[in-house]
Amino acid sequence: MTKQLFPLALGGLAIGTTEFAIMGLLPDVANDLNITIPVAGHLISSYALGVVIGAPILVALSAKFPPKNILIAFMILFTMFNFISTIAPDYSTLMIARFFSGLPHGAFFGVGTVVASKLAKDGKVAQAIASMITGLTLANVFMVPLVTYIGHTYDWRYAFGIVSFIGMLTIISLYNFLPKQKVLKTVTLKDELVFFKTIKSWHILAIVATGFGGLFAWFSYIAPLLIHVSNFDEKNISYMMIVAGLGMVVGNIMGGYLADKRDPIKVAIFLLSMMTISLLLVFFLSENKIISIILTFICGAFAMSIGSPINIIMLNSAKHSAMLGAAFLQAAFNVANSIGAFLGGIPLFLGLSYNYPALSGAFMALIGVGLCLLFLKKYKLKDNI
DSSP states (O other): OOTTTHHHHHHHHHHHHHHHHHHHHHHHHHHHHTOOHHHHTHHHHHHHHHHHHHHHHHHHHHTTSOHHHHHHHHHHHHHHHHHHHHHOOSHHHHHHHHHHHHHHHHHHHHHHHHHHHHHSOTTOHHHHHHHHHHHHHHIIIIIHHHHHHHHHHTOTHHHHHHHHHHHHHHHHHHHHHSOOOOOSOOSOHHHHHHHTTSHHHHHHHHHHHHHHHHHHHHHTTHHHIIIIISOOOGGGHHHHHHHHHHHHHHHHHHHHHHHHHSOHHHHHHHHHHHHHHHHHHHHHHTTSHHHHHHHHHHHHHHHHTTHHHHHHHHHHHOGGGHHHHHHHHHHHHHHHHHHHHHHHHHHHHTTOOTTHHHHHHHHHHHHHHHHHHHHHHHOOOOSOO
């Protein structure tokens, strides 16, 4: 990773930490604010809604400004509302703060993806994008377990305080290390939106919503899977989450490398196929602890490896709408989060075992493979931008 790309990765670290740490702190938040855990769970939905709404709107409003200025503004907004979360006196204030802290999430990655592609060396665009996503994956390995522990041991508000601190470091790094670039937008918003009137654009977003939905169908219920099916002690779950996070780091690097060497849509087909197989193995073999550990790493790897190829596909397809396209991908990623968690929960609602969400995930990933095959048949994409 170059010094120029470091601020983007640091921003990804902050964003990934605030997005996922809340999941492990729900009981603490609920207890402190005198609400139920299901009600506290709306804080996750509030953030996701902010991502979906903010991604296209903020990119559209800010695209006429230099990218460095845009990214700094987004991170100021993100940091400010995460700080408000640390001092929120009640549930309503925290809910609003979570929504507004989610607004710049997708927009930051949307602009960051295009900036990273411009800073990349020839033939290494996907790896440059993967460098930015590295922060997001490292959040799951180190920061999420760390702030969850601190939140449990001391106060859940400290978690958002730490995120705010990383946000301030990101602002400083963006100012000092990210080079100035010309305005990335070369067409009007009306011209940008033309691409999103095509079936091709929604085809790409559908791949994300279904493929990554397979990840969240499994990952949303990984703790009860490991406890009730694999028979791990509850105190060991945090270590298993680190295993999944390490897999995501490795997968992110692998996906970036493969997408630079091969046709990204073919890479996506391969990776989603391997993800489907891995989730099926989780369904059938999770009762064995050793195999369960291995599959936790493998599923994390194949799930996160898809990010770079999909970004390259969007950049190749939406040449005049690249920032908006990348922002929409983040919105689709959060839609995948909601759909995956919902479909993964259906077998549990029917009284089936905790390994069945992985089967739902395999089904969603398989649909993603089918959509990729259809995309390959309809559109011929070259390897690089």
